[in-house]
Amino acid sequence: MSFFKAEGLAINFGGIRAVDGVSFEVEPGEVFTIIGPNGAGKTTIFNLVSRIYDPSEGRLTFCGEDITRVAPHEIARRGIARTFQNIELFEHATVLQNLLLGRHAHKGSRFLEELLFLPRVRRLEIEHREAAEKVIDFLDLQPYRDSLIINLSYGVRKVVEMARALCVEPKLLLLDEPSSGLSVEETESMAFWIQDIRNLLGITVLMVEHDMSLVSAVSERVLALNYGRPIALGTVREVQSHPEVIKAYLGG
Amino acid sequence: MRFLLKTSYGQDLALFRDGVQRNCYIALFVALLVLPRLVPEYVGDLSLVFIYGLCGLSLMVLTGYTGLVSLGHAAFLGIGAYAHVYLSQDLGMPWIVSVALAVTVTAAAGVLVGLPALRMTGVYLAIATLAFALIIQEVFTRWERVTHGLKGKPVQKVVLFGLPLGSDLSFYFLCLALLIGSLWLTANLLRSATGRAWVAIRDSEVAAQSMGVNLAAYKTMAFAYSAAVMGLAGALFAHKIAFLAPDIFSVLLSIQFLLMVVVGGLGSLHGAVFGAIFVAMLPVAISQARDAVPGWVSQPFAVFGKDAGSAVFSAVDRFVKQPGLEPGIFGLILVLFILFEPLGIYGRWMKIKIFLSTFPLYKHATFRRQKSYMRSERLR
Numbered sequence: 001m002s003f004f005k006a007e008g009l010a011i012n013f014g015g016i017r018a019v020d021g022v023s024f025e026v027e028p029g030e031v032f033t034i035i036g037p038n039g040a041g042k043t044t045i046f047n048l049v050s051r052i053y054d055p056s057e058g059r060l061t062f063c064g065e066d067i068t069r070v071a072p073h074e075i076a077r078r079g080i081a082r083t084f085q086n087i088e089l090f091e092h093a094t095v096l097q098n099l100l101l102g103r104h105a106h107k108g109s110r111f112l113e114e115l116l117f118l119p120r121v122r123r124l125e126i127e128h129r130e131a132a133e134k135v136i137d138f139l140d141l142q143p144y145r146d147s148l149i150i151n152l153s154y155g156v157r158k159v160v161e162m163a164r165a166l167c168v169e170p171k172l173l174l175l176d177e178p179s180s181g182l183s184v185e186e187t188e189s190m191a192f193w194i195q196d197i198r199n200l201l202g203i204t205v206l207m208v209e210h211d212m213s214l215v216s217a218v219s220e221r222v223l224a225l226n227y228g229r230p231i232a233l234g235t236v237r238e239v240q241s242h243p244e245v246i247k248a249y250l251g252g
Numbered sequence: 253m254r255f256l257l258k259t260s261y262g263q264d265l266a267l268f269r270d271g272v273q274r275n276c277y278i279a280l281f282v283a284l285l286v287l288p289r290l291v292p293e294y295v296g297d298l299s300l301v302f303i304y305g306l307c308g309l310s311l312m313v314l315t316g317y318t319g320l321v322s323l324g325h326a327a328f329l330g331i332g333a334y335a336h337v338y339l340s341q342d343l344g345m346p347w348i349v350s351v352a353l354a355v356t357v358t359a360a361a362g363v364l365v366g367l368p369a370l371r372m373t374g375v376y377l378a379i380a381t382l383a384f385a386l387i388i389q390e391v392f393t394r395w396e397r398v399t400h401g402l403k404g405k406p407v408q409k410v411v412l413f414g415l416p417l418g419s420d421l422s423f424y425f426l427c428l429a430l431l432i433g434s435l436w437l438t439a440n441l442l443r444s445a446t447g448r449a450w451v452a453i454r455d456s457e458v459a460a461q462s463m464g465v466n467l468a469a470y471k472t473m474a475f476a477y478s479a480a481v482m483g484l485a486g487a488l489f490a491h492k493i494a495f496l497a498p499d500i501f502s503v504l505l506s507i508q509f510l511l512m513v514v515v516g517g518l519g520s521l522h523g524a525v526f527g528a529i530f531v532a533m534l535p536v537a538i539s540q541a542r543d544a545v546p547g548w549v550s551q552p553f554a555v556f557g558k559d560a561g562s563a564v565f566s567a568v569d570r571f572v573k574q575p576g577l578e579p580g581i582f583g584l585i586l587v588l589f590i591l592f593e594p595l596g597i598y599g600r601w602m603k604i605k606i607f608l609s610t611f612p613l614y615k616h617a618t619f620r621r622q623k624s625y626m627r628s629e630r631l632r
Contacts, residue, residue: 050462076464088459090452101452105464107445117440122265125444129261
């Protein structure tokens with residue numbers, strides 16, 4: 001039984017086959033990266049895994065359970081959290097409020113209790129706050145706790161989004177281009193965060209990434225895609241030197 | 253400027269930021285208790301403000317917090333009003349039971365509207381709710397056994413636990429108590445997980461969903477809660493106007509509710525109350541302006557001779573006495589607020605407070621980025 005497995009994943013948008021027969025397995029505790037030129041279907045795979053799209057074909061299994069038809073909001077409860085390529089934070093809320101929403105999968109209070117704000121709700125809220133504060137400590141976000149997202153720089157927002165995903169307490173973390181829009185230094189620290197998430201929190205990471213320096217720094221295995229089809233799977237070095245991959249990136 | 257030292261997580265869950273704020277609200281409460289003694293002639297108008305406050309609160313939850321625009325909330329008000337009057341007068345239920353049932357019925361109607369509305373956003377949802385309101389208004393007209401149709405239905409005074417609360421003064425306190433109660437319940441929801449999920453849906457549905465928010469369930473819940481508060485407002489409104497007729501619950505009333513939340517300030521409970529005060533005062537202001545404006549406008553023209561002055565006076569007078577002018581004025585105010593003060597009266601209030609508290613150091617750029625308030629609405 002594997003930790004996370006995609007088998008023959010495919011999706012059609014009208015006549016376009018955005019993802020076509022992609023299969024891969026992610027082992028627990030590894031950092032698995034999907035690379036590929038623009039339009040290769042990397043983000044589409046993420047949207048399939050987080051169930052925003054319904055696959056036309058194929059199966060997704062996570063921790064031995066079939067999640068191919070699970071409702072999108074159930075995914076977080078099963079232990080899969082994600083970030084977005086273009087940052088989907090709640091911009092007019094503070095960092096802390098964003099992180100608390102990340103705790104939604106662990107909600108635990110009922111509507112009527114909340115209506116009267118019973119002591120149990122207060123206790124749960126404080127527990128959520130403590131969990132969020134742990135993540136704030138882990139990712140060094142203390143200076144930004146009460147600032148609004150719109151007042152933060154892009155680099156910090158990327159970290160906040162990762163923090164929100166960590167608040168879900170996931171077993172599998174999906175990072176969609178964690179380094180896009182970041183400076184070289186910020187990309188380096190992102191690599192350290194990802195290593196820490198894997199090594200200290202024991203969370204398996206599945207990511208989409210373009211920056212090969214980041215990929216080679218953190219990732220064990222890489223899957224290369226082109227036009228929705230897998231072209232190479234292996235270590236960073238193997239994939240980078242694969243003739244199909246070179247052809248996909250450079251043409252010819 | 254006051255700085256707050258936070259020493260516990262519980263502090264962030266408190267209803268009031270600090271002692272000063274709490275004392276301000278207590279002072280306001282005391283002022284509202286003695287207000288009827290100071291201005292006894294306005295007690296009736298003030299209870300209407302409280303009822304409008306409930307209406308604003310209802311739409312604030314749906315539009316201001318969950319980001320779902322409704323142009324049909326007058327229908328919920330009507331359902332609450334007719335249900336309450338039918339249950340208490342025709343079926344003879346005690347007041348409190350009939351209000352509770354009216355609230356339940358309205359919440360159920362909210363769920364019924366909410367379910368198909370799940371697939372719609374922005375303008376499409378507004379149109380769908382508008383259609384719903386028109387249908388309900390037609391139902392009020394046709395279902396004569398319950399509503400007495402166009403003949404209208406007189407409403408008796410409130411009798412609570414055998415206690416007649418018919419006087420304007422006791423009705424004032426009843427409305428005040430129910431408004432404060434509803435504000436408290438809503439504030440409770442907003443500081444717990446449900447409120448956060450609503451705001452998350454407003455700001456980014458896709459992010460909310462991947463954090464585990466069940467979009468369908470929370471949107472339906474927002475509709476149901478909003479309708480329930482509207483149902484309560486409807487029951488009080490029925491007593492306030494003392495005579496129910498279908499044409500009261502028109503689209504114009506729904507637009508007034510929308511005006512309330514936009515002018516008051518989307519996404520704040522203060523905004524709902526500010527908006528209610530504004531909308532309740534607006535008709536008074538308009539009717540006074542109707543008398544005054546022709547005089548103002550024609551005065552400068554009087555220098556061209558008496559005839560010119562009186563000609564302008566009668567032309568302007570004829571224009572402002574047009575019966576259909578109010579919807580236009582409502583619409584104009586709505587547009588002006590969206591353009592120039594998207595955070596509404598509450599936003600302006602915040603700016604004045606910050607200006608005063610930081611006085612010589614106020615930065616003009618503090619609110620520079622406010623215009624992108626409802627990001628999700630902008631993208632659609």
